Amino acid sequence: MKDLNLIFFVDKNWNIGVKGDMLYKTQKDLDHFKEITYGQVLVMGRKTLEALPGKNGLEGRTNIVLTRNKDYKAENIILVESIDALEKELEKHNEEIFLIGGGNLVNQLFSHCTYAYITKMHYSFDIFDTSIPNLDELENWEIVKEEEAFNDGRFQIKFIEYKKIK
Numbered sequence: 001m002k003d004l005n006l007i008f009f010v011d012k013n014w015n016i017g018v019k020g021d022m023l024y025k026t027q028k029d030l031d032h033f034k035e036i037t038y039g040q041v042l043v044m045g046r047k048t049l050e051a052l053p054g055k056n057g058l059e060g061r062t063n064i065v066l067t068r069n070k071d072y073k074a075e076n077i078i079l080v081e082s083i084d085a086l087e088k089e090l091e092k093h094n095e096e097i098f099l100i101g102g103g104n105l106v107n108q109l110f111s112h113c114t115y116a117y118i119t120k121m122h123y124s125f126d127i128f129d130t131s132i133p134n135l136d137e138l139e140n141w142e143i144v145k146e147e148e149a150f151n152d153g154r155f156q157i158k159f160i161e162y163k164k165i166k
Protein backbone atom coordinates (compact mmCIF):
# COMPACT_ATOMS: atom_id res chain seq x y z
CA MET A 1 0.00 0.00 0.00
CA LYS A 2 1.24 3.50 -0.82
CA ASP A 3 1.75 6.04 1.99
CA LEU A 4 -1.39 7.87 3.04
CA ASN A 5 -1.86 11.37 4.46
CA LEU A 6 -4.59 11.90 7.01
CA ILE A 7 -6.60 15.13 6.95
CA PHE A 8 -9.13 15.61 9.76
CA PHE A 9 -10.94 18.14 11.90
CA VAL A 10 -10.86 16.91 15.51
CA ASP A 11 -12.11 18.14 18.85
CA LYS A 12 -9.93 18.17 21.98
CA ASN A 13 -10.46 14.41 22.42
CA TRP A 14 -9.91 13.52 18.75
CA ASN A 15 -13.58 12.89 18.12
CA ILE A 16 -14.61 13.59 14.51
CA GLY A 17 -18.29 12.84 13.95
CA VAL A 18 -21.80 12.26 15.18
CA LYS A 19 -24.78 10.66 13.43
CA GLY A 20 -23.13 10.75 10.00
CA ASP A 21 -22.06 14.38 10.22
CA MET A 22 -18.99 16.30 11.31
CA LEU A 23 -18.99 17.69 14.85
CA TYR A 24 -18.40 21.22 13.62
CA LYS A 25 -17.57 23.06 10.40
CA THR A 26 -15.85 26.37 9.94
CA GLN A 27 -15.04 28.15 6.67
CA LYS A 28 -11.33 28.59 7.30
CA ASP A 29 -10.97 24.83 7.76
CA LEU A 30 -12.99 24.06 4.62
CA ASP A 31 -10.70 26.42 2.65
CA HIS A 32 -7.61 24.80 4.19
CA PHE A 33 -8.94 21.34 3.25
CA LYS A 34 -9.52 22.43 -0.35
CA GLU A 35 -6.12 24.08 -0.66
CA ILE A 36 -4.26 20.99 0.57
CA THR A 37 -6.26 18.34 -1.28
CA TYR A 38 -6.98 20.08 -4.62
CA GLY A 39 -5.65 18.08 -7.58
CA GLN A 40 -4.86 15.09 -5.36
CA VAL A 41 -6.45 11.71 -4.63
CA LEU A 42 -9.00 11.33 -1.82
CA VAL A 43 -9.83 7.98 -0.20
CA MET A 44 -12.98 7.69 1.89
CA GLY A 45 -15.58 5.30 3.26
CA ARG A 46 -19.13 5.38 1.92
CA LYS A 47 -20.42 7.14 5.06
CA THR A 48 -17.92 9.98 4.67
CA LEU A 49 -18.98 10.42 1.02
CA GLU A 50 -22.55 10.76 2.24
CA ALA A 51 -21.49 13.58 4.57
CA LEU A 52 -20.13 15.60 1.61
CA PRO A 53 -22.23 18.27 -0.12
CA GLY A 54 -24.60 16.55 -2.58
CA LYS A 55 -23.20 13.15 -1.50
CA ASN A 56 -20.93 13.24 -4.56
CA GLY A 57 -17.17 13.27 -5.07
CA LEU A 58 -15.41 16.61 -4.61
CA GLU A 59 -14.54 18.54 -7.76
CA GLY A 60 -10.95 18.88 -8.85
CA ARG A 61 -9.92 15.71 -7.03
CA THR A 62 -9.95 11.96 -7.69
CA ASN A 63 -12.45 10.49 -5.20
CA ILE A 64 -12.01 6.82 -4.33
CA VAL A 65 -14.86 5.45 -2.21
CA LEU A 66 -14.95 2.13 -0.35
CA THR A 67 -18.26 0.28 -0.16
CA ARG A 68 -19.24 -3.38 -0.24
CA ASN A 69 -22.32 -2.41 -2.26
CA LYS A 70 -21.39 -3.10 -5.90
CA ASP A 71 -24.41 -1.14 -7.16
CA TYR A 72 -23.63 2.05 -5.26
CA LYS A 73 -24.07 5.17 -7.41
CA ALA A 74 -22.71 8.68 -6.95
CA GLU A 75 -21.12 11.26 -9.24
CA ASN A 76 -17.39 11.76 -9.68
CA ILE A 77 -16.28 8.69 -7.72
CA ILE A 78 -14.27 5.53 -8.31
CA LEU A 79 -15.78 2.64 -6.33
CA VAL A 80 -13.63 -0.01 -4.68
CA GLU A 81 -14.99 -2.98 -2.78
CA SER A 82 -12.08 -3.92 -0.52
CA ILE A 83 -8.73 -2.76 0.85
CA ASP A 84 -7.01 -5.00 -1.74
CA ALA A 85 -8.94 -3.30 -4.55
CA LEU A 86 -8.01 0.10 -3.07
CA GLU A 87 -4.33 -0.85 -3.10
CA LYS A 88 -4.56 -1.81 -6.78
CA GLU A 89 -6.47 1.36 -7.68
CA LEU A 90 -3.90 3.57 -5.93
CA GLU A 91 -1.15 2.09 -8.10
CA LYS A 92 -2.74 3.89 -11.06
CA HIS A 93 -2.37 7.36 -9.51
CA ASN A 94 0.76 9.45 -9.05
CA GLU A 95 -0.70 12.28 -6.97
CA GLU A 96 -0.59 12.58 -3.17
CA ILE A 97 -3.16 10.40 -1.41
CA PHE A 98 -5.37 11.71 1.39
CA LEU A 99 -7.43 9.47 3.63
CA ILE A 100 -10.27 11.84 4.50
CA GLY A 101 -12.52 9.56 6.57
CA GLY A 102 -14.06 8.20 8.43
CA GLY A 103 -13.07 6.53 11.69
CA ASN A 104 -13.77 3.08 10.30
CA LEU A 105 -11.37 3.53 7.38
CA VAL A 106 -8.70 5.07 9.60
CA ASN A 107 -8.86 2.00 11.87
CA GLN A 108 -8.19 -0.27 8.90
CA LEU A 109 -5.52 1.83 7.19
CA PHE A 110 -3.71 3.55 10.08
CA SER A 111 -0.51 1.50 9.64
CA HIS A 112 -0.15 3.01 6.13
CA CYS A 113 -0.59 6.62 7.31
CA THR A 114 2.65 8.58 7.54
CA TYR A 115 1.60 12.25 7.70
CA ALA A 116 -1.41 14.07 9.16
CA TYR A 117 -3.00 17.48 8.63
CA ILE A 118 -5.07 18.04 11.75
CA THR A 119 -7.36 20.96 12.48
CA LYS A 120 -7.81 20.85 16.22
CA MET A 121 -10.41 22.76 18.16
CA HIS A 122 -9.94 23.62 21.80
CA TYR A 123 -13.31 22.23 22.84
CA SER A 124 -14.70 18.79 23.75
CA PHE A 125 -18.10 17.79 22.40
CA ASP A 126 -20.29 15.73 24.77
CA ILE A 127 -22.02 13.84 21.99
CA PHE A 128 -20.02 11.96 19.35
CA ASP A 129 -19.80 8.47 17.88
CA THR A 130 -16.66 8.52 15.71
CA SER A 131 -13.03 9.28 16.50
CA ILE A 132 -9.50 8.79 15.22
CA PRO A 133 -6.32 7.91 17.18
CA ASN A 134 -4.90 10.68 19.37
CA LEU A 135 -1.55 11.38 17.68
CA ASP A 136 -0.36 13.42 20.70
CA GLU A 137 -0.35 10.19 22.72
CA LEU A 138 1.54 8.07 20.20
CA GLU A 139 5.33 7.89 20.57
CA ASN A 140 5.94 7.34 16.87
CA TRP A 141 4.16 10.52 15.74
CA GLU A 142 5.57 14.02 16.20
CA ILE A 143 4.41 17.53 15.45
CA VAL A 144 6.31 19.07 12.52
CA LYS A 145 4.30 22.28 12.09
CA GLU A 146 1.94 24.13 14.39
CA GLU A 147 0.25 27.39 13.46
CA GLU A 148 -1.01 30.09 15.82
CA ALA A 149 -4.54 29.37 16.97
CA PHE A 150 -7.31 31.46 15.43
CA ASN A 151 -10.75 32.21 16.79
CA ASP A 152 -13.62 31.68 14.37
CA GLY A 153 -16.03 33.66 16.53
CA ARG A 154 -16.93 30.66 18.70
CA PHE A 155 -13.88 28.46 19.23
CA GLN A 156 -10.10 28.48 19.35
CA ILE A 157 -8.84 26.38 16.42
CA LYS A 158 -5.34 25.38 15.26
CA PHE A 159 -3.78 23.80 12.18
CA ILE A 160 -1.20 21.19 13.20
CA GLU A 161 0.84 18.81 11.04
CA TYR A 162 2.21 15.49 12.32
CA LYS A 163 4.69 13.04 10.88
CA LYS A 164 5.19 9.38 11.69
CA ILE A 165 8.79 8.94 12.78
CA LYS A 166 9.26 5.14 12.78
Ligand SMILES: NC(=O)c1ccc[n+]([C@@H]2O[C@H](COP(=O)([O-])OP(=O)(O)OC[C@H]3O[C@@H](n4cnc5c(N)ncnc54)[C@H](OP(=O)(O)O)[C@@H]3O)[C@@H](O)[C@H]2O)c1
Pocket residue numbers: 007008009010015016017018019020021022023044045046047048049051066067068069080081082083100101102103104105106108130
Ligand atom coordinates in the same frame (compact mmCIF):
# COMPACT_ATOMS: atom_id res chain seq x y z
N1 LIG B 1 -14.11 15.58 11.30
C1 LIG B 1 -13.65 15.13 10.16
O1 LIG B 1 -12.64 15.60 9.65
C2 LIG B 1 -14.37 14.01 9.47
C3 LIG B 1 -13.89 13.53 8.27
C4 LIG B 1 -14.55 12.47 7.66
C5 LIG B 1 -15.68 11.91 8.25
N2 LIG B 1 -16.12 12.42 9.42
C6 LIG B 1 -17.30 11.82 10.08
O2 LIG B 1 -17.06 10.43 10.30
C7 LIG B 1 -18.30 9.73 10.23
C8 LIG B 1 -18.22 8.62 9.20
O3 LIG B 1 -17.22 7.72 9.58
P1 LIG B 1 -17.49 6.16 9.79
O4 LIG B 1 -16.29 5.61 10.47
O5 LIG B 1 -18.82 5.98 10.46
O6 LIG B 1 -17.65 5.60 8.31
P2 LIG B 1 -16.68 5.63 7.00
O7 LIG B 1 -15.33 5.09 7.35
O8 LIG B 1 -16.76 6.95 6.34
O9 LIG B 1 -17.46 4.60 6.05
C9 LIG B 1 -17.68 3.27 6.46
C10 LIG B 1 -18.20 2.51 5.27
O10 LIG B 1 -17.14 2.31 4.33
C11 LIG B 1 -17.29 1.06 3.69
N3 LIG B 1 -16.14 0.22 4.05
C12 LIG B 1 -15.39 0.24 5.17
N4 LIG B 1 -14.41 -0.67 5.13
C13 LIG B 1 -14.52 -1.29 3.93
C14 LIG B 1 -13.78 -2.34 3.31
N5 LIG B 1 -12.69 -2.89 3.89
N6 LIG B 1 -14.18 -2.74 2.09
C15 LIG B 1 -15.25 -2.17 1.46
N7 LIG B 1 -15.99 -1.16 2.01
C16 LIG B 1 -15.62 -0.73 3.24
C17 LIG B 1 -18.58 0.45 4.22
O11 LIG B 1 -19.60 0.93 3.34
P3 LIG B 1 -20.94 0.11 2.99
O12 LIG B 1 -21.71 0.06 4.29
O13 LIG B 1 -21.60 0.90 1.92
O14 LIG B 1 -20.49 -1.26 2.53
C18 LIG B 1 -18.69 1.10 5.58
O15 LIG B 1 -20.03 1.12 6.09
C19 LIG B 1 -19.35 10.78 9.87
O16 LIG B 1 -19.94 11.25 11.09
C20 LIG B 1 -18.52 11.88 9.22
O17 LIG B 1 -19.13 13.14 9.27
C21 LIG B 1 -15.50 13.45 10.04
